[in-house]
Amino acid sequence: DGGITQSPKYLFRKEGQNVTLSCEQNLNHDAMYWYRQDPGQGLRLIYYSQIVNDFQKGDIAEGYSVSREKKESFPLTVTSAQKNPTAFYLCASRRTADGDYEQYFGPGTRLTVT
Amino acid sequence: AQSVTQPDIHITVSEGASLELRCNYSYGATPYLFWYVQSPGQGLQLLLKYFSGDTLVQGIKGFEAEFKRSQSSFNLRKPSVHWSDAAEYFCAVGARSSNTGKLIFGQGTTLQVKP
Numbered sequence: 001d002g003g004i005t006q007s008p009k010y011l012f013r014k015e016g017q018n019v020t021l022s023c024e025q026n027l028n029h030d031a032m033y034w035y036r037q038d039p040g041q042g043l044r045l046i047y048y049s050q051i052v053n054d055f056q057k058g059d060i061a062e063g064y065s066v067s068r069e070k071k072e073s074f075p076l077t078v079t080s081a082q083k084n085p086t087a088f089y090l091c092a093s094r095r096t097a098d099g100d101y102e103q104y105f106g107p108g109t110r111l112t113v114t
Numbered sequence: 115a116q117s118v119t120q121p122d123i124h125i126t127v128s129e130g131a132s133l134e135l136r137c138n139y140s141y142g143a144t145p146y147l148f149w150y151v152q153s154p155g156q157g158l159q160l161l162l163k164y165f166s167g168d169t170l171v172q173g174i175k176g177f178e179a180e181f182k183r184s185q186s187s188f189n190l191r192k193p194s195v196h197w198s199d200a201a202e203y204f205c206a207v208g209a210r211s212s213n214t215g216k217l218i219f220g221q222g223t224t225l226q227v228k229p
Contacts (some may be wrong), residue, residue: 033216041221045217050215090158102163104160108157
């Protein structure tokens, strides 16, 4: 079955440590997205990538970094510069052909930093 | 700038009752419109989408939504709610003029279903 996997489901880190969240898709989608979800705030875009080796900042990119070395993978690193990293992180992908705007979401990773 | 407003943060309905979740958007032209549903601790699942054509859109799980250009709204409806519909619902818009596929999400509406 095609889909998006995010691992791990729960992640705990100490303050000051960088942490990398995994996102893999086997849908053959070109575009991938990272969102942050906080209670009552909906989803906010962190970074997105439309093709391999290229990515753009979203609305809240500060304190985060990404890479897109393979079409299937779009890992997100939460750095120690992110002031409030505890949140639920969602990865999504989209087929760019025919102007399709539907995004498919992974199950999410809940990050807790103490 | 685009924006999406879901005026109701929390809604409670009785099982079997009808449901309407409101979504208003601000955009200079007709956007792409979506409704997603999220169960606790899970990812988002697409319920339905509007790109063009018939303004009444049918989705999965018995949901439908109506695009009203004059009111800049895309309200989600279901004639009879089931207990399994309890979840958080998000409205989202995308700009036709952009090829980035970026979506703007509303704050979400939490639906509670009373037995």
